[in-house]
Amino acid sequence: MKTVGIGILGCGTVGSGVAQELQERSSLLAERAGMVLELRRVAVRDLSRSRDVSFEEGVLTDDPRSVVADPSVDIVIELIGGVDLARELVLMALTAGKSVVTANKALLAEHGKELFAVAAENNADLFFEASVAGAVPIIKALREGLAGNQIQRIVGILNGTCNYILTCMEDGGTEFDVALKDAMEMGYAEADPSLDIDGGDTAHKALILAALAYNRFFDQSDIVVDGIRGIALDDLQYAAELGYRIKLLGVILQDGDQIAVRIHPALVPHGRMLASVTGSYNAVMVDGHLSGTTVFHGRGAGREPTTSAVLADVVDVVRNLSSGATGRLPVVDGTADHLSLRPIEDMRVRYYLRMELLDEPGVFAKISECLGSHGISISSVLQKSSVVDGFVPAIIMTHVAPEGAFCAALEELRPMDAVGDEVVSIRVEEFEEAE
């Protein structure tokens, strides 16, 4: 059996997981890949750090460029994260005709178009299963398993940290700050958790899925990205009373030549598969014109699940290499220029609206009159009896309405004397009506 040389850039949590498997499961991997995978070079930041994986003399280096340039390295696994150095190294590998496996969602979301073009020019594979939903082979499902379908909708719970926090709040009655601290202690959230909880990480992943489904790269600055900081314990409890869970979703929808891509928390009805995704799990729901609704669920992050995805890509790349079929899959070249982003004002969903209302006769009539004047009709109301400083909490569920009209109504409601300071609105995803 022939041997293929592997180089790893970055030996943190995932890098050491991949290195360990390459060492300890070499016969399983050789059987799956049809070639012996030999780990030849590993680039680390700090050579003096102690590690739980040991390497032969000469494997470790603190010069990542030397790993890419090493003629004994045929395939480069990029796990250093970040964007600038990662981009430089991936481009260097691809230009040399070396295939690359990466878990780097920020890199792909920001520079995917350039990187895939360079991969195609140099007949190298650039695979990225680990960039979205960890162990769940959603990239492969979209590119290959559902290849006969026009993709109509993708909705994903793509950030395990946020889902963990929301689950703690909902099931344990934990306040946001406490749940966040807990997620950090569990190692789910980074030291700076803003990329997770403000939706940026979910946006990177959704943009990759959108690019795959529609062959078009959109900019993060052009889409709505709302995180979960504004979600109060009350909202989760009221939502539960109304038959919903709150999830941070990445939503991608096609409507003719328009693609909607948006990241925001949403109420999801109990009984829907996505509502039963708890803890740090991820799930992606994909609707195809033939497949109907499919759901893919599993561990979205962590050493072993990410290693699982990286190794699947490595096996795939090696199979291409050994059968002379590198570049076998079409690259995402982003040439679907006829598609444009759908403006957020045109979105049509139901809304959950929580306000404090003055506990006086006629107040509710004013509110519903205001909503009605913008064409928004009320589906149900949950009014609480607990009066604080003369105000009572009220939760209004609307029928489907255009985002633009709803925002205009909110602008009018907020300054009213009868409306308290806190006005919270969360979109509702029923997963039945198309937008």
Added chain:
Amino acid sequence: MKTVGIGILGCGTVGSGVAQELQERSSLLAERAGMVLELRRVAVRDLSRSRDVSFEEGVLTDDPRSVVADPSVDIVIELIGGVDLARELVLMALTAGKSVVTANKALLAEHGKELFAVAAENNADLFFEASVAGAVPIIKALREGLAGNQIQRIVGILNGTCNYILTCMEDGGTEFDVALKDAMEMGYAEADPSLDIDGGDTAHKALILAALAYNRFFDQSDIVVDGIRGIALDDLQYAAELGYRIKLLGVILQDGDQIAVRIHPALVPHGRMLASVTGSYNAVMVDGHLSGTTVFHGRGAGREPTTSAVLADVVDVVRNLSSGATGRLPVVDGTADHLSLRPIEDMRVRYYLRMELLDEPGVFAKISECLGSHGISISSVLQKSSVVDGFVPAIIMTHVAPEGAFCAALEELRPMDAVGDEVVSIRVEEFEEAE
């Protein structure tokens, strides 16, 4: 762009779905496959039958062998079902070096080893995504998406008819016979539904999944195959009271060099993903040593979902063809001879046991003494107060026990005077403890 010739054997529900897509979505499919897919020949049983798809002059024939032999046909899609003729035609195609896409689970479960060997000898692809779980790309996930994993467990809801019947019984309080009739009217169940409801169809699919995960073909006659005929409405209702749903499962487990494969109804705890699979949907849960638990959910049968799977395979086969990489994936050659089937007596699960007990003092003590003498301890008891002819229904949930001991206890319990005629036992799958 080059053109590849497609032949379809069988133009029933799925065959006409595939033909229609090849005609109506040719540009989408060409983009995905990198070649134009041209439908050149279609074999039907009855040329005079009217169809919802129209074909050009010369495409239709009632001689399937002529389709396989036609030099303009490069890829054969086998959708005639059944085993003998399908086997002959698939062998004929493979021997001619033509790749084959099939949805035929019975064929693969019974003759997989032979067919894959012939495919390998002739460097042809034999793809079968549509044979298990319809639109859900579970074959691709197991072969490729989870390729870095040692697969530890697969549990599937693989028969939509049974799941539809069980859901009707549970949610609608419908008796088995009525729900079955309903499934037949909905077109889910065949005119002879025994292959579905007695577990044979699930067995075929589980054997294919086991072959993929462990590279070993097992015989259906060597595994436990229990269907859902024995499940009463009472059982679903008692199970619900205890916090469970009843599902027909295909279970595949590795324990060292032993593989357990068994098909039977089981109590599944509420809150588990598999418990929330309702109606005619399918789902497959896969545990890998790296991936942890993943779940794949979607439509398991019907024209469009099966067409989705068939077309994904066709695109894959064409990609191999155009890049000269036919035979790129290792075939399931079944050479893992060191693996054997785990004897059913060694299975260790919890049991749900429903009996009618004589409403007299001391009876329950006798029952628990009998169970105890076989090493089976009781976890909980649900005793009903409704006395009929002196007997009351009692439901016993046991702790984990070996199947052999449990069956021996049942043998002893059945003839007791204090035990009524109907003794129903159903295995419980908690999905936490390994067997």
